[in-house]
Amino acid sequence: MHESNREGAASSAADDRRIGLWSGVLLLLKSTMGLVLNRFELAALELALLRRRFVVALFLAGLGLCAVAFGSFALAALFVFLTWDAWGGGSLFLVAVAYFVAAWGLLVLASRRVESLGLALTMSELRRDKQMLMGESDV
Numbered sequence: 001m002h003e004s005n006r007e008g009a010a011s012s013a014a015d016d017r018r019i020g021l022w023s024g025v026l027l028l029l030k031s032t033m034g035l036v037l038n039r040f041e042l043a044a045l046e047l048a049l050l051r052r053r054f055v056v057a058l059f060l061a062g063l064g065l066c067a068v069a070f071g072s073f074a075l076a077a078l079f080v081f082l083t084w085d086a087w088g089g090g091s092l093f094l095v096a097v098a099y100f101v102a103a104w105g106l107l108v109l110a111s112r113r114v115e116s117l118g119l120a121l122t123m124s125e126l127r128r129d130k131q132m133l134m135g136e137s138d139v
Contacts, residue, residue, distance in 0.1 A: 076095045
């Protein structure tokens with residue numbers, strides 16, 4: 001009977017180690033999953049912060065653009081006011097030409113930027129559609 005108690009104690013100790021091993025593995029998996037989830041939450045938080053900073057920067061850039069536009073309008077008005085006696089309506093024409101040239105230059109710059117976005121297939125398809133609509137042919 002004494003031996004059966006020893007065997008029972010030995011088998012229960014082995015069972016305890018087995019249970020301890022599985023509980024350790026499960027604890028390790030649980031901790032790993034918690035760490036991965038924590039990293040995802042941190043990345044989401046950083047992305048939200050980055051998005052907020054981008055929106056603020058975009059808003060400030062828009063305000064800056066408005067300020068530049070109003071400044072250029074004020075300078076144009078000052079130019080027209082100062083040159084009205086000498087040139088009359090010619091000063092308005094000169095201001096209109098200057099704005100037209102600036103707008104044309106910005107459109108050319110924007111089209112170059114769009115072409116360099118890396119959307120080569122899409123841009124080639126759009127060019128092909130434009131040629132088809134305009135009646136031009138490559139043949």
